Each structure stands twice: as C-alpha cells, then as structure tokens.
Amino acid sequence: MSEVPFVVGQWVRAEKFYGRSSLIREILEGPRNWLWVLGTRRSGKTSLLRQVEYVTEPEGSGYFPLFWDLQGAASPRELHLSFHDALLDAEERFSSVGVGIEQGQDLDLFSSLGRIRRQLRTSGRRLLLLCDEVEELIGLGKLDPSLLGKLRHAMQSTTDLRSVLASTIRLWALTQQTSDTSPFLHGFTPPLYIESLSDEEARALIAQAQLPNESRPGIDKSTVDRIKDVCDNHPYLIQVLCKSFLELESLDEAIEQVAGDPMISYFFSVDFEMLTESEKRILSVIAGQGASSSNLRHGELSQDSSTVGASLHRLEHLGYLRRDQERRFTLANYFFRRWLGVRKDDLRVNQRALESTLSIKTQPRQLDGRYDLLERVGSGAQGVVYKALDKLLGATVAIKVLKPESTVNGESVDRLRREIILARDIAHPNVVRMYHLGESDGMTYLIMQWIDGPVLSKLIAQNGPLQLSYAIQIAEKTASALAAAHAIKVLHRDIKASNILIDSAGEPHLADFGLAQLIADTTQTGQGIFLGTPDYASPEQAEGRPLDERSDIYSLGVVMFEMVTGRRPFIGRSVGEVLELHRKGIPPDPSVLRPEIPEPLSRLILDCLEKDAVRRPQKAWILGAALQKIH
16 A cells, blocks of 8 residues: 555544544534533543534534634633634634624624624524633632633533533542532533444444555555454554554554554553542552452452443443443453553653664654754753754744653643743744644644754853853843743743843743743742742742742842852752752852952842842842943
C-alpha cells in the first residue's frame, strides 16, 4: 500500500470515524438535554464530538452544532474568549441559516449564548453545544466559584439548547464543588462512558470497511481477530497496532514495537494516575490474581462492598477491566496488562526513551504534522526546548516538550496553561510571547516565540562580567517587564539569569512564567512549600512565606549582582546552605569585587538584596527609574 489509512494522534470524523452509533443516538435522541461524555485519554472524545457535529450539520437534523474547545481557558476572560473563538469558527455556517454573529461577539459568553440560541430558534434550529476539554472548569471553579453556577444555569435552563460535555475522569473533582446551590455536574451525571468498541465496530475499523475496496489494507480475518483481541477493541490501540503492522509486515514484531513504545507507556501512566487510590489497588490486585470475582472486595482491599462495587463498575466502563466467560474481572488488554506489570520502572524508562526519540542529531523530526524540530537548544526540570519551523506559517518558533512524568498528575500541564495565559496578558516587548499549548502522540508541548540568541546565564559564563552600561540596560528592561507583570497582579517567582533570553540585537526577554502566580493568591502553593531556584530565592521564598512584588525584585537583584561581578552573591555547598545564606547571609559589596562599579549602582543592588522586603525598592518601576538615573 502506498498510504497507511489508520489515523494516530488526531481526531477523525466522517469516513474515518467508526462505531459509537448507540452513543451518538443517546446524545441526539436521548431524554436528557445535558449530558457528560466520559472517557480515558485517547478514547476518542474529540472525535466523538466532531462526528456529532458532522452528522448534525445538514439542515434536516434540526440541530445547529457548535464545537467549543475550552483548552487554555484558565481564567474567566479566557473562557469568554474561547466561546468567541467557537462562534468565529462557525461563522460561515451561522450565516447559511440566516444568523449573524456580529452581535454575539462581545466578551460575555452568557449574553452571546442567549442571543445566538434565540436567533437559531427563529430559524427552526436547536443549538447543540459540544464542549471539549471541560477539565479547564476545575481551575476556573477555584478562581471564580460563582462562574460555574452561572454556566450550569446557562447550559440547563432551556429546552432549545442541548449541552454535551466531554472530559476525562478528572472532571469528577467538580462533584465536590459546593459554592453553588448544587455542584456543577448536577444534572450531567450519571455520565455516558466512551467504552471499547463492539466486536463488529472493531472489525470494521481494522478492515477500514468505510473506504473503497481498493483503499482498504486487506488484513486477513485471523489477523483482524488477533488485533481485536490483543487491543480488546480499544480504538486508539487498534490504530497504533494496525499502522505498525502495515509498516513492519509482521504482527508479532508490531505487537512488541507497540508494547515498547514510550508513548503507549505514557498514555497508560497519565490515565492511571487520574484514578483513585482504591481503584489503583483494585487493578493491582487483579493484575496479581489474573482474574477476580466479587470476592475481591473481601480480600486485600479492606473496603466496603458498595465502594468496591462502584469502583469495579467505573473501571469496567472506562475500559480497564472486562469480564471473562466466567464473569470474572480481568485486565482489559494485553498492552495495559504488560504496562501494569512493570509500572514501578516505567516512568523512568519512558523519560529516557522519549528524550532519545526527540533528540535531534541528524535530521528534523515532525511534531503534530505541523512543526519540524530543527535543533535541541536546552532542557530543564520540566522538559526539553527545541528550535522548530512552523510549516503552516513559515515561521521559526521555540517548542517546549514536557517530560512524561511532569504531566502525570496534571499539575505541570495546568502550570503551562497558566504560563500561556499570564504571559499573553503581559503586553510588553521584553516578555517572551506564548502562543499555544498542544498535545500530539501523548506529548504535551508549548509553542513560544523564538529568541535567536543565548540565555543570560550562558553569556555570563562565557564572557564573565558584562559591560556596566549593558548590564544596566538589561536590568532596566527586565524591571520594566516585571512592572508590566505586576501591574496585572502577576508574580514571576522564578527570576534568574537562565530565564532571561538575549536576542540577536542584544535585547533581553523575560521567559518561563511556569511558576507565575496571581499576587495574594494562596490557593496554588501552601505556606512552607518552596518553589523557585535556590540561587535566586528571596529570604521570604526560602522560608516558604507569602510573596509579593518585592520577592521578584530581590531575585532580579541577584541577577544584577551576577551581571556586574560574574558571580552570584551567595555560593554554598548544598541547597540548604544557599537558602540559609539568602535568609541570613550578608552579600558582598559589588564594588569591592569590581572597583569600577559606580557607587549608586552598587548601593541599588544591595538595596534589592535587603533581607527585610520593606527596605528594598517597593515596585519594579521604581527600580527601573533608579536604573535610568545611573546611565
């Protein structure tokens, strides 16, 4: 075959979409007007919504589908903007039914939703709201609990609107939301599970039965049955295995390749970490036993029958468990059984394999079909950064690919989403622009502005202390960038020389708002937890106390000291010793280390390094103004 027909890592619809007919029928014809579609990652949630969109686009369906992607909507403003984007994406279809969206383009999604719904009603269509990536509402509920109440009311208050939510099991967190009269998911539960395909649907997918005969892969019946059984009818695993089989022409080799693929391990590990501890124990016990009856609840688990029964029910519907011929629970598919058997070592192996796969040495590799990875330019605790070509726009970008273990519990992904939103809101030329958070083949990545030059730390390491006038220029522009961030109540919390990028014109750009946090927001990090980089930590940061703008100013003071002297003010033999020096140590006078440093600059740096925040410059713009006077 000249072309492999199986699609891996992207949503599909129309002739590429197989199965789910009963689920689609329930969504469109069932008695409920608001539904929650629940599945694991890679179970086809987006494809399901896109297929529902596809089948309801024709006029005779009676529906007007609106696909609403909530990914990146980490603030109320971004939620409104994401709905606005959904309207723009459907503008041509709105126009075809005589509905103008120009009046629906204000930022308030609730007034827009009501207006669009009423206009569609007059045209004889019913709005079908298809909401993807609904996990974003968890963070929004923490920022603004009342917003969820308004949103639930808007989605459930009328019969001329049908609302469909699609998410992973993380959304169960909203059952605990209590600020409204009822939790957000009230009325959306019980969920509709995206389960494994039926035998007939799985065979059709493997055979690509919806393609013309000459375009089908021509897999014989015995091989079809073996693929179906090994994958236990899981659509993603089927397509991965079939693609590998057509490339290798050996099913045994293909099975081994898929079983050893780090992306498959990552796919399982992320979903597994979303489960409750009792559900993890259930799976581990069944893995050890090979199969288990309902007596499981009286054995190793030490849980009551109702709790275990509910967990078994959910694990079965999510595709982790299935029943054998004797109605005993067994693990669902060969690949998951194999992964669970080596789970303790899997994340470490997965990290090395992923980094090896993405280390660019001889030729570019692609990401998400759009980006050519040209060069690996750096790495850190969260992931690896590449220079890449955006083939769609013909532009050079930077891509940060997260390490697999960084996204297991979702916190790092949420942090990156905040990084995009916060950095996007800081309108300043010396802040690195963030464009997009995406996922491809199990990898989470962030698209950023490409800065063609070194990080400041490398510049100092290679050349030693900077020229004083240039050091002052970098400090002044970084202070200005910080002032812009502080003006919208955003702390950076990780100012350091390696987070300041220098472009080819010598301009500094403040990067990595991954630890950024709203000023006075204590919900993200509890007191006593250290986040940041020890060598640049303020005394209050080292002690785990609440932070404000003056903590960023202290860290910038450390950077200023490093730029003019070639070293940091405190050097210790351990992290604990460095943090203790930041808390109690007296920094050396920069002018003693480098006599040509003018006294006003030396004094200003030491002012920034004051232990008592009250004695530091109180605002970043004040620091910038002081630096201007030293020129």
